Structure formats: structure tokens, C-alpha cells
Amino acid sequence: MSDIIQLFKDRGQGHVFTFFDDLSADEQAGLIAEAEQIDLDEIETLVSELIQTKSAGNDAIADELEPADFIPLPENGDPELWAKAVKKGESALRTGRVAAFTVAGGQGTRLGYDGPKGTFGVTPVLKASLFQVFAEKILASTRLYGRPIPWYIMTSIINHEATVEFFERNEYFGLAPEKVHFFSQGLMPAVDADGKILLAGKANIALSPDGHGGALRALVRSGAIREMEADGIDVLSYFQVDNPLVRCIDPAFIGFHLMTNSDLSSKMVPKAYAEEKVGVFCQKNGEALVVEYSDLPDKLATELDDNGDLRFRAGSIAIHIFNRAFVQRLGSGKDKSAKLPFHLAHKKVPFLDLNGETQEPSEPNAYKFEMFVFDALPFAANPTIIETAREDDFSPVKNAEGVDSAQTCRDDQLRQFARWAAAAGIDIETDETGLPPFAFEVSPLFADSAERFVERWNGLAAKPELTNGVVLI
Ligand code: UTP
Numbered sequence: 001m002s003d004i005i006q007l008f009k010d011r012g013q014g015h016v017f018t019f020f021d022d023l024s025a026d027e028q029a030g031l032i033a034e035a036e037q038i039d040l041d042e043i044e045t046l047v048s049e050l051i052q053t054k055s056a057g058n059d060a061i062a063d064e065l066e067p068a069d070f071i072p073l074p075e076n077g078d079p080e081l082w083a084k085a086v087k088k089g090e091s092a093l094r095t096g097r098v099a100a101f102t103v104a105g106g107q108g109t110r111l112g113y114d115g116p117k118g119t120f121g122v123t124p125v126l127k128a129s130l131f132q133v134f135a136e137k138i139l140a141s142t143r144l145y146g147r148p149i150p151w152y153i154m155t156s157i158i159n160h161e162a163t164v165e166f167f168e169r170n171e172y173f174g175l176a177p178e179k180v181h182f183f184s185q186g187l188m189p190a191v192d193a194d195g196k197i198l199l200a201g202k203a204n205i206a207l208s209p210d211g212h213g214g215a216l217r218a219l220v221r222s223g224a225i226r227e228m229e230a231d232g233i234d235v236l237s238y239f240q241v242d243n244p245l246v247r248c249i250d251p252a253f254i255g256f257h258l259m260t261n262s263d264l265s266s267k268m269v270p271k272a273y274a275e276e277k278v279g280v281f282c283q284k285n286g287e288a289l290v291v292e293y294s295d296l297p298d299k300l301a302t303e304l305d306d307n308g309d310l311r312f313r314a315g316s317i318a319i320h321i322f323n324r325a326f327v328q329r330l331g332s333g334k335d336k337s338a339k340l341p342f343h344l345a346h347k348k349v350p351f352l353d354l355n356g357e358t359q360e361p362s363e364p365n366a367y368k369f370e371m372f373v374f375d376a377l378p379f380a381a382n383p384t385i386i387e388t389a390r391e392d393d394f395s396p397v398k399n400a401e402g403v404d405s406a407q408t409c410r411d412d413q414l415r416q417f418a419r420w421a422a423a424a425g426i427d428i429e430t431d432e433t434g435l436p437p438f439a440f441e442v443s444p445l446f447a448d449s450a451e452r453f454v455e456r457w458n459g460l461a462a463k464p465e466l467t468n469g470v471v472l473i
Contacts, residue, residue, distance in 0.1 A: 004035050011040045012196075018354055019202035027203035034205045038189055038197070046369050047195035050344045065300060067312050068281035068288050070268050070385040071256060077387075088258050089251030092235060093145035099233045100138050100149055100248050101219075101322075103212045103373070104163065104241035105156035105185040110399050111242075111406075116159040118241045119166045122397060124410050124417075124439040125471050130397070131166065133244040135173035136444035140452075141249040142175075149249060150179045150233065152224055156209040160184050183222035185214040188342075190349045190366040198351040198366055206351055206366070212240070212318075213340045213371025220331035228324050236322040238373070243396045245412060246319055247448070253321060256386050263326035263380035268314040269390040274302045279374060281314035281385050288383040290316045290374035314385060316374060317394045330376055338379040342369040391416060411435050417442045420453035421466055428466060438468035446472040 005017050016035060020028060074082040092098055108117040118134075121127030128136075135151070142149050155163045164182050167173075172180055187207040189197045198206040215238075219225050228234070235254055239246045247253070257265035268281055279290040280301075293301075296312065305311040330338050349366035353359050377383055388394075395412035398404040415434040420442065422428060430436050447453035456472075457463065464470055 002032055004032055007040065008035060011044070013040065015354060016197055016199060016205060018199075019356065023203050031203050031205070034207060037187060037207075038205070043189065043191065043195070043197070043369075046342050046344075047191060050342065050369075051191075051193065051195060051367055064284050065282045065291065065312075066284070068268075068283045068314055068385055070281065070314050070387055073387045073389065082252055085252045085255030085259060087255065089253065089255030090145065092254050092258060093141065093149070093249065093251060094147060096147040096231075097233055098149055098235045098237060098249065098254060099228060100134070100151045101154075101215075101236045101238045102134060102151070102241050103154045103185075103215050103238070105154050105159070105209045105214070106212070106241070107156075107158065107208065108242075111397060112400050116155070116163045116166065117397075118153075118163060120397065120406075122244050122406060122409055122413070123441050124414050125441040125469055128443075129166075130241055130244055131163075132170065132173050133444065134239075134246075134248055135175050137248045137448050139174050140444045140448050148176055148179050150181065150228075150231065151175065152181045152183070152219070152236070154185050154215050154218055155182055157184050157187065157207075158209070181224060181227070183218060183224055185218040186210045186221070188369045190347070190351075190368050192366055198349060200350070201352055202356065206349055208368055209370075211343070211370030212373045213375055215373055216327055216331035216340065216371075216376065217333065218331075219327050225324060225328050225331065234324040236324060236327065238320040238322055240318050240396070242398060243318070243394060244409065245391075245395045245416065246393055253319075253386060253388075256384055257321040257323075260382050260384040262321070262382040262384040263323045264376055265321040265384040265386070266374075266377070267317055267319040267388045267393060268385050269317055269388060269394060270313045271310055271315040272390075274310055276315065278315040278317070280312045281316055282312065287378040288380065288385070289378050290372075317388075317390075318373070319388075319393060320373065322376075326376075326380060330379060340371040340375045342371055344368075345370060391419075410439075413441075414439060420447065420450045421457075423450045424454045424457040426457070426466060440466050440468065440470045441472070443471065443473040 008014050008016050104118045111117060113120050118131040119129050121129055138149050138151055167180060188210045190206040191197055200206040237249055239248055271278060277293045279292045280296055282289055282291050300312050303311045329335050345368045346364040347366055347368055348361045348364050350358060350360050395409045396404050397406050397409045414436055417440060418428050418430050418434055418436045428436055447456050
């Protein structure tokens with residue numbers, strides 16, 4: 001009997017191999033390979049700490065929480081400092097210190113789209129994919145700063161092949177293929193209430209990605225960090241695959257990160273209202289952290305400061321910059337005092353029972369373990385948080401309908417294009433929310449900011465009329 005089967009038996013997980021003798025040789029090898037990925041010590045600890053021990057609740061932390069400091073936008077703060085940051089960021093870009101990094105390993109269950117989320121079409125006219133939008137932004141920055149910007153994309157085993165195939169089919173959207181790097185994140189098994197690992201089928205364990213926080217160890221395990229070191233890259237511009245408004249490469253943000261010698265920098269937007277479902281940047285005993293909306297006590301979530309603004313208003317929008325050495329430290333797992341915790345999610349997970357019957361639970365039956373990238377914050381030296389305008393950086397596609405859907409994201413892109421057009425003096429009709437009554441589109445290759453738009457527009461010999469269906473490329 002294979003050692004791994006014996007090990008699983010010894011640790012009370014032998015049922016994973018219930019159907020082993022019915023499998024073909026290939027299937028047996030596949031199941032063993034899946035089992036080998038699982039760290040049984042880690043699972044045992046998580047089961048005992050997260051499932052079998054009830055959490056103490058969050059009231060205890062409330063008294064110690066303070067709002068995190070942040071650097072306000074130039075119009076609310078210090079324009080000269082912002083100008084200095086832009087210069088610093090531009091210089092880092094010109095010397096090739098920066099890589100873009102997208103986490104795209106999620107399962108996108110809420111959107112319910114069949115395929116990697118990055119392949120989902122989002123732009124108002126062409127329905128260009130999320131990946132295309134980011135690729136064109138990165139290409140635009142590459143052209144502007146005269147240095148190729150490598151792009152690291154984290155997938156999971158579930159969507160890896162389809163993601164790479166999409167880039168190949170689309171010729172990497174004009175990027176140099178050798179500058180686009182894909183790697184897969186780790187997987188974690190789902191377990192039942194007794195900590196037993198669930199099977200997805202006779203030859204498969206119920207595995208799912210280990211959360212966006214898994215990015216740190218995947219960057220190290222895949223060799224990506226070593227490769228960055230060899231290429232002189234020490235700044236990783238992190239963004240999620242579902243937010244086409246993000247400024248993938250933002251010189252001011254990069255500049256602030258470098259000027260403050262930060263391990264991990266973050267962007268915040270003021271929360272739109274107290275109950276908004278975003279995490280909030282806080283500090284506790286001098287350390288920065290993100291408190292999830294569900295964990296922020298009501299009395300803090302609604303508290304106002306002297307100006308009548310929400311006191312805890314720094315909403316996290318999952319846009320960060322990592323210092324490479326910091327990723328190495330956290331991701332390698334060698335520093336036992338700096339480890340991302342796992343969070344527990346109680347979910348409905350279809351599984352194969354030990355009679356070989358597939359069960360489709362109608363109630364949550366299983367626990368999944370996930371790490372969150374913002375949990376790196378308390379370990380970071382000089383964590384820097386800067387304010388950004390929501391309309392220029394954040395409109396995620398999470399849901400099929402309603403808030404944060406393809407429709408709201410399309411409208412937010414159109415509002416941005418209309419603002420850029422207005423900045424160039426183009427008379428464009430909009431409603432009171434800034435939304436034009438027709439769809440047009442500005443490719444990032446034409447312009448990826450208001451300033452660039454004005455410059456490019458003024459330089460056009462023949463200016464098209466901005467009407468329905470027009471695309472500026
Ligand atoms: P979400 O938390 O929105 O999760 O991910 P999701 O899997 O995309 O969507 P739902 O919750 O199933 O509907 C935020 C970002 O983190 C990435 C996602 O790809 C997205 O860019 N992510 C999430 C990973 O890369 N790996 C994960 O394990 C989880």
C-alpha cells in the first residue's frame with residue numbers, strides 16, 4: 001500500500017481511498033497526487049482551532065480599534081507631496097522595478113459565468129474581457145515608461161488551462177508573451193463538521209483554492225519571487241481580476257509606497273454609507289489591519305468624527321502594492337511569527353458519500369479554509385494607505401445582477417469615459433449621475449486617464465463625434 005494511503009488511514013482520513021480499488025491506474029495516480037498536496041497537520045490544527053473551538057466573538061476587539069491613518073487625495077491634502085510621489089513612481093517604472101500582479105484563481109460563483117472570470121466581457125461596446133482591459137492598461141504603461149512591465153497572473157488548477165489558452169488565442173493582447181507569467185495557487189480540502197475530508201468523486205477530493213491570501217505562498221512556491229529578484233523587480237502592483245476600473249499601474253501609489261519604505265501599501269475609498277459591505281482599515285496596538293464589515297461592531301461602523309464623517313470610513317478595495325522581500329518572508333513560511341491565518345467558510349459542497357452516492361446538500365454541510373491577502377497587513381513595516389476616488393479605481397463585477405454587477409460596472413466605465421470627454425471640452429449629455437444615454441468606449445491604448453485623454457484628443461487631426469457605438473483605440 002502506498003505510504004500516503006497509510007498516512008491518511010493513520011490520521012483518520014482513510015475513507016478518502018474507499019473506492020481506490022475500483023479506479024483505473026491513471027485515476028489512482030491522480031487521487032494520490034491530490035492527497036499528496038494536503039498537509040494533514042495543517043488540516044488537523046485548523047479543524048481543532050476553527051471548527052471544534054467556538055470563536056470568542058469580536059466584542060473584545062472593539063475597544064482597542066482605532067481608525068487607520070491615510071494619505072488624503074491631493075484636493076483634500078498636500079498636492080506637492082502627490083506630485084513628488086508621481087515622480088518617484090515614474091522613476092521606478094522607467095528603471096523596471098515594477099510588476100503587475102493579478103489574483104485570478106477564484107471560482108466566481110456569484111457571477112455564475114462559465115469560464116475563468118478574467119475572460120468575462122465587460123466593456124460597454126466591444127465587450128472586451130477583463131483580461132484584455134488589464135493587458136491594454138499594462139501595455140499603455142509599458143509604452144509610456146519605455147520598459148516592459150511583467151505581469152504575473154495567479155490562477156487555480158481549476159481555471160489554469162482555460163486562462164492560458166485564452167491569452168494564447170488572443171495573442172496576449174499585444175503584450176510580449178514572455179512577460180506574462182501564469183502560476184497556480186494552492187488548494188485546500190473541504191471537510192465536514194467532524195473534520196473528515198470530503199470526496200468530490202471516487203477519484204477526486206473536494207478541493208478548492210486556498211483564498212487570495214494563498215497568493216503569497218504561491219508566489220514563493222512557483223518560483224515567481226525568485227524570478228522577480230533576478231529581474232530587479234521589487235514592487236508588485238496587486239489587483240483583483242474583477243475590477244476593470246483599477247489603475248493597474250499607478251505612479252502616485254507606487255511613489256508613496258517607495259517614499260514611505262512600506263512593505264505593503266493599500267488604497268482606500270471613503271465608505272459610501274455606514275453599512276456598506278467593505279472591510280475597513282483600522283489599527284490596533286499600533287498595527288494596521290482590515291476589519292471585515294461583518295466584524296466591525298455597529299457602534300464603530302456608525303460613529304461620526306468632529307466633521308460629521310464616518311470615523312471608521314477607510315474602505316478597503318483590494319488594491320495593494322507589495323514589497324518583494326515582504327512576500328518572500330510571509331510566503332516562504334519560514335518566519336513562524338508572520339503567518340496568514342485561515343478563515344472558515346460554511347458552504348454547501350456537493351460530495352460523494354461512502355456508499356458512492358452523490359449528495360447535493362440544500363444546507364451548508366462543509367467547511368472550506370481560505371486565507372485573505374489583507375491579513376498580511378499587521379506583519380508589514382510602514383503600512384501605507386492612500387485615498388483614491390472610487391470612480392477612478394473601483395467598480396467590481398461580483399454578481400450576475402444588482403449591485404457590483406456587469407451592468408453597474410458598464411455604467412461606471414461609461415461615466416468615466418464621459419468625465420474624460422468633458423475634461424477635453426467635449427459637450428456630452430449625461431443624466432444627474434454622469435451617465436451618458438448611449439454607449440461609447442475608450443480603449444486604454446487610447447487613454448487610461450483624464451490627462452492622457454485630453455492630450456490624445458487634442459492631438460487628433462480628425463475628431464470623431466462621440467455617439468453610440470464609437471470606440472477610440
Ligand atoms: P472573491 O472574494 O470575489 O471570490 O475574489 P471569487 O471566487 O472571485 O467569487 P465568488 O465569491 O465565488 O463569487 C476576489 C479576488 O480574489 C481572487 C478572485 O479571482 C478575485 O480576483 N481569488 C479569490 C483568488 O485568486 N483565489 C481564491 O482562492 C479566491
